[in-house]
Amino acid sequence: MTVTIEDVARRAGVSTATVSRVIAGKPYVRDVLRIRVQDAIQALNYRPSRVARSLRVQRSSIIGLIISDIQNPFFTSVVRAVEDVAQQQGFSVMLCNSDECPEKEAAYIDLLLDEQVSGLIVSPAASDNEIYHRLAEAQVPVVVIDRRVESSPVDMVVADNTQAAFEVVSHLITNGYRRIGAVLGVPNASTGAERYEGYVRALTAHGIEVDPTRVRRGMPRSNFGHTLTLELLRLDNPPDAIFTGNNLLTIGALRAIDELGLRIPEDVALAAFDEMEWMFLVKPALTVVAQPTYAMGKKAAELLLQRIADPSRPPQEILLQPTIKVHESSGPK
Amino acid sequence: MTVTIEDVARRAGVSTATVSRVIAGKPYVRDVLRIRVQDAIQALNYRPSRVARSLRVQRSSIIGLIISDIQNPFFTSVVRAVEDVAQQQGFSVMLCNSDECPEKEAAYIDLLLDEQVSGLIVSPAASDNEIYHRLAEAQVPVVVIDRRVESSPVDMVVADNTQAAFEVVSHLITNGYRRIGAVLGVPNASTGAERYEGYVRALTAHGIEVDPTRVRRGMPRSNFGHTLTLELLRLDNPPDAIFTGNNLLTIGALRAIDELGLRIPEDVALAAFDEMEWMFLVKPALTVVAQPTYAMGKKAAELLLQRIADPSRPPQEILLQPTIKVHESSGPK
């Protein structure tokens, strides 16, 4: 049924070893034979079995990509970038969605190891997962993206969240806002913690006290953004501006503000992390942090391929700078 | 290094065949042995090699998913759905992004065949691609999603685009709009053609003549939406409403409208295909078609698994109904 390397060898009048050499582009094959083999491959429409090769070399040319939420546009861009560079190097991508769930993440890591992947890119659901130790044992190259993990040094690609948060919140303050609330991701993701850190620094730098009741945390999903923002806006002394620390939280916040019939930025200003600039487009936010999403994915994939090629290379940590985009504002009412 | 089925067999004092049977959950194994094997598996932390199994059975437990644009939220939902049902059945998903490019699509199909995937879900970049014939030959189960293809009967999961387009455009007319423009995807994707069809039907049903200069087509990307909308709005007698036939085109249209300083719906109304309801959320659109994206992906995956289980089942075509969401409007200026 399927045409094998043996069929090609027979047709070309050589051994399978020679065919294998030609395919792998190895030297030490006479041009006559090389051409005869290539012709046979063409004629038979031969395609090597990646499965057989994987078994033989104990490694597939697949790289695993585990992200914590595929619905988040942030990761969408990352996926695309990873796919682009992988494909260009002859690797394919197996995509897994951990759904922010460490158990699911662990299960996927196991699965990918069972598939003998060449390497792994993970946006970790938690900052620590015992599975990472197994990973280290398995000697499979890994690069962590977006969020930091506390484990032995690994390649890491993250954004400078603290700085970005500092800047957007400062911008709100400069525009006259004082009662600034925050809707952030849970602190077990390092991103949430760092963005909180930037928020606090901005307030204190401007002599504003941090009011804990104005800070809310939840899973990075729009329904949480919605609930938490409602909570903030229903406080006795509600915030005059809100800083949302994540794409999806921002969506939820917009819905909440809309429901209460409030206008942006007259009634409440918004500063947001927003990868896509979609929100920015329709101008509901005063300031926006645009993540270098594609760049992060690209860098991660490149690092991974480097490490696959040379496992001895010392781990690197790459810190990318988000872009801040600003809308004009007349300040609070 | 890695622990094989032989190690387990040795430790359990049985043959590899028995271990294999236990793993596969086959009958005809005495409970004593079954338990001994399970213990050995536990003790050795044995994990079967999916690669070796794939080679042996000439089929991997991977299903391929080729989508035409991973940045489009529509597909993001589909990916998620497919992943959910696949994972639940012990399959993993290999994701490929054809980028609306038939050549890339063909290359990916080849790649996936080389990986011996059990099946394939494709949102085709073109309505016809010679590669589909190769697919038919290879006897690999396929289900086509979102867009129709002209080929031998295959399982297909699509939305009722004509009807949905008819309804949203009718809604515009009912609200008093008359000069309704359209920004649509290229007609080689069946979705674009169908949405155009619905647009035309709505106009004619209400006795409005179709003005070809008010209809623009382009690739389903935001920059095209932007350009085409600008063209429409700069006509001598510009439309008082625009129907956008795709998520990303809608984004571009919003940007264009914003750039010209126009308000929605006072200056120009908008009726849009929008999967995420994000646009809807911030109220720039009068009417929105929400695709049953997750449902489509789910259905596609289910069909595929069915066909994998029983290749003789006759192909089905499933037509899902989008949801129409309406905002109040006071009509045109």
Add this chain to the structure above:
DNA sequence: CTGTTAGCGCCTTCAG
């Protein structure tokens, strides 16, 4: 019920 055996398709020494 259980073990033996023969490959799946490929790569890679090891001899020539």
Add this chain to the structure above:
DNA sequence: CTGAAGGCGCTAACAG
């Protein structure tokens, strides 16, 4: 420079 041969880890007959 080229060919012969031995597995990679697993499953599926086929015998017991």
